[in-house]
Amino acid sequence: MARHDARNWIGLFCLVSSILTDHGVMGQRVKVEPEVLSYPGQTVNLRCAFTDATGIQLTMVTWIYEPKEGERINIAVLHPSFEPNYPLSPMKGRVSFSPSPPDLASPSIQISNVRMTDEGKYVCEYATYPIGNEQGITNLIMLAKPQNSASVVTVEAGTKPVVVARCESVDGRPAAKISWVTAATGNGTVVSKAGNDNTVTVSSEYRMIPTPADNGKDISCVVAHRTQAKPESFPLKLAVQYAPQVTIVGYDNNWYVGRTNVVLTCQATGNPVPISILWNTMSGVMPDTVQIKGNELKVLKVDEAVNTTFVCEVKNRIGTSRDQVTAIVREPSVNPSNAGVVAGAVIGSLLALLLVAALICVLVTRSRRQQQGYRANGGSDMKTRIFGGGKKASKNGTSGGAGSGGVGGGNNNGPIYVYNESSSHQGIGEKNNHHQPLTMGGRPEVVTTTPTAQDILLSSELDEAERRKFDELEEEERYDHFGGGGPILQLRPHNDQEDMIGDYDDDMESHRDGSVISRTEVYV
Template identity: 75%
Template sequence: MARHDARNWHDCTKMIGLLCLVASILLRHGVSGQRVKVEPEVSSYPGQTVNLRCAFTDSTGIQLTMVTWIYEPKDGERINVAVFHPNFDPSYPDSPVKGRVSFTPSPPNLNSPSIQIRNVTMTDEGKYICEYATYPSGNEQGITYLVMLAKPQNSASTVTVEAGTNPVVVARCQSADGRPASQITWMTNANGNATTTSKAGSGNTVTVTSEYRMVPTAEDNGKDISCVVAHRTQVKPENFPMKLEVQYAPQVAIVGYDNNWYIGRTNAVLTCQASGNPIPVSVQWKTMSGDMPDTVQVTGNELKVLKVDDAVNTTFVCEVTNKIGTNRDQVTATVRVTPLPPEGPSAGTIVGAIIGVLIFLAIIGTIIALYKKFSNKKLNFRDRPPKHKPPPPNKTDSSAARQVNIDHVSGGSETLLENQYFTTQSAEPVTDLDAFDEYSDEKKDHYYSAAPSGWDDPETNDMLPPYMHTGNHQGPDEHLVDMDPLSPQDHQGANVQRGDSFMSPPVFV
């Protein structure tokens, strides 16, 4: 077990050491590669002058010996195009850019040995490497990609086709002599698909062609289709809107026959409607019986029966022709003795009318309900009883003074009381609070007891009148005995109407 563990530890140590070595190599190359500063990509058009910049950012502790610019085409070997050594003049070996390449500024220096290429062509595109020979680090380099741009010539067109059953090309779009290759897309609601091909052009350019294929039908004629071309040299994609051009034979339909041709009817008209691509050039009316009736007048695509008779009891045929072919339609006329009765309103019309009336009534009912609700609210607000009880009104005597004649008093001397008057108390008037009765607009009848005293009346809250002294008795032996006005024993002798208050007559003893 110990031997096995030792072997595993040894293998682990070797693996760690290998990883450390690889990391140090990568770190060294990464740091050294960052010290040569170049532009990752430079783009240009043919005929222009391009500048390829290069600089060594930190030469501390490093001796810069020489710099070399190397050209590496897309498909080819590396070629030296410019060499500079501080002890010698700049050198420009044979290359595709010789005579057009030079160091800038001139004379150059090792810290920034940039170059420029004049009158660039499409074949100058490729990888340009700025490589330093240093001591003691060795060679260090930076890479710039020169991208040559060529603005393409874009075009699009539809292809005139005939309706059929096989897929054919209905539109074509092309972006010629561009660099890099263009991107072509289609926009349409037609049911088809596109195929795109690329072809190398002159001067390292590319021509892209896209074709839209579909099975054309008569319904596809006139549909919108657009070709959209996107390229690096364009500010925005270029759009080519078009319409499909599908040719088809005429489509024919006869309209105007109402199945109500009766003897004596005048000016019955049939119209031959036709559509086609190209536009139909010939419209011809015929009858299945052979000869056209004398009462029939034909003008272009219109057939008019001046007066219906038995001769027009036949089948009328309309034939339409264009470049693609000929199509026809026919209608058989039946002559009636008497006209058909006029048709009443259709079920749909009746249902619609009923629904309209119901909606109208619902609107009217809603308006009336809202109006009543508003009126009730207004009345309730105006007729609402006050929140405080108003002061009681002044009391008035409703009954006249009553004259009481006493002819005889038992148990003592007889005394005639003449013209003795007593004022009775009437029921008090109803206050405003009592007038508001939500159940009835009329004043309700109040219940009175058998011996009303003024306290039983729910409409009055006033106190009884004070005890009244007559002041008409004579003699010292006569004593006036006041009776309790609330006592019911002596109410029989008084002539008191129901609902009025009263006072008991005095008794002399």
């Protein structure tokens, strides 16, 4: 039983498929354009053809108009045995077969001066034998290019949504599509209504809660329509009116007594543009040193009278707004211009100190170079210098006259400074005439040591008078002023003293007092 039912269903499916296939094949025999576009006033061609009439007799062709609303109407009939016929219809007088004379195999028609009401379906229907009627359907779409426009609506800032811009597409076919592009927060509404001659008018409004910050923002209405190659855009700017917004700038919280030419500026924005700016004070009394010009208040010289609150009041058609700033007058501060003078003085002082330091360095260097002249040649010899008019000592160290053992004439009361180069750690000492006797060759001797000229100059034990005395003595030695009253002192290296023994007579020198003293030895 189940198997029998399955067979019945399969047979039914095959029959339906066969019927649909035959119908589709036959339906494709009538060739038409699925869609035709036209504008009002133009002439439109609606083509139709029977592609394969083999074994089929074409009896008659009828064109039928099927509006969107209403009944079907025959507008053109073609029979091989009769003349073309155009029944009564809205297209009568404007419709005809083309080309002429007409042919059943290609019975196309044309409609001149088309109207917007001509839009709808047009059916090309064949009466044939033996397969019956065959047809093809063409949609005639009437196009009307709309008139597009957009505008802003001037509004006042508030708290409720209002219409701030409008956009409209008038008498278009088909209906246009409108959209909004903006950074403002809101939404658009769209309304469509039928126009004349089967056209459509589309209107859109953009609504939002306007604020002062929205004034001047960009907003664009974009209209898209089938008759346009690309959407049409209308850029606009929102117009939001609001009371002035006021701000006073220029106060730096550093108004001190005596400061001059400080300026306060009253900055105000508003829509419409402010018509008046008024400066005042909270006390109602404007200081005498204040000068007002437009939105600027200039204080020529700050004094105690400026220690007040300044008010700027701005007005436009929407309302009045104000701002205020309280000036606090301080004690006079250091003139910033003195900073340059102070800096210059400091820099000048530093330069002067550097110059003095450089001069000292030069003098010290020069002094050291001069002191080099006081050094004697040799590495470890004992060098002596006696200040005053004392006599030279003999080679054997005995004091007195030439070769005598006693103390000779002359002044031997000056201090004797002793320095030994071979022992640099030995200090500088001062010896009076109380000498310590030493034995040299069986006879008592007095040995004294003195520092070099450099050590004497660097020693803190010498005062300025001694240095001058030393310089005078050195000058006498340098130029050998033998005509002086005191004895002439001469320093010789130790190795030269040994050679002097053979030339005793040449080494001796006579003095004014009649005594003869060795040049190389100093007698104490």
